[in-house]
Amino acid sequence: GQIRALPAFDYYWEQLGYDACTSRIHCRIHFDVIDAEKMNGKRRIANAFEYDWRLWTLPELTEALREAGFRKAQVWRHTASGTPDRPKVFLGPVRKLPDQELWVAYVVGIR
Known part of the structure; x- marks a missing residue:
């Protein structure tokens, strides 16, 4: 396979909620990638990944x-x-x- 360099991006981890009684946590990952067509030069990939799991100690x-x-x-x-x-x-x-x-x-x- 061919290895290709990726352009720079920003990664955001968002914690939506946590239930202390059950130790369940709900999170999402978003990315901002370079996009010359956008006014600010970046495009948001919202909710690229979503997690709902038990948070183990x-x-x-x-x-x-x-x-x-x-x-x-x-x-x-x-x-x-x-x-x-x-x-x-x-x-x-x-x-x-x-x-x-x-x-x-x-x-x-x-x-």
């Missing part, structure tokens, strides 16, 4: 990995705050994840 996910046979399960945090050797990006295991307005975590299983 980090402890539930790490426990599920251990039950599935992984030797170790870790939570890794991603942030734009940076470190001296990695400006604007930090990715690695954490034991605590303080509440913040926005954060991204990865649950990693090690065999």
Whole structure:
């Protein structure tokens, strides 16, 4: 197959609602792509993806990995705050994840 570069685009994650009793979350992904024919130079692809799922907690996910046979399960945090050797990006295991307005975590299983 042929590999083709994609033009730049913006990605938007929209959280429409969350039910704390059932842990269900409803989200959508939208894209803004370059479009020279539009006045602002961009075209919105609204609702490109839509999700309605149960939001599992980090402890539930790490426990599920251990039950599935992984030797170790870790939570890794991603942030734009940076470190001296990695400006604007930090990715690695954490034991605590303080509440913040926005954060991204990865649950990693090690065999």
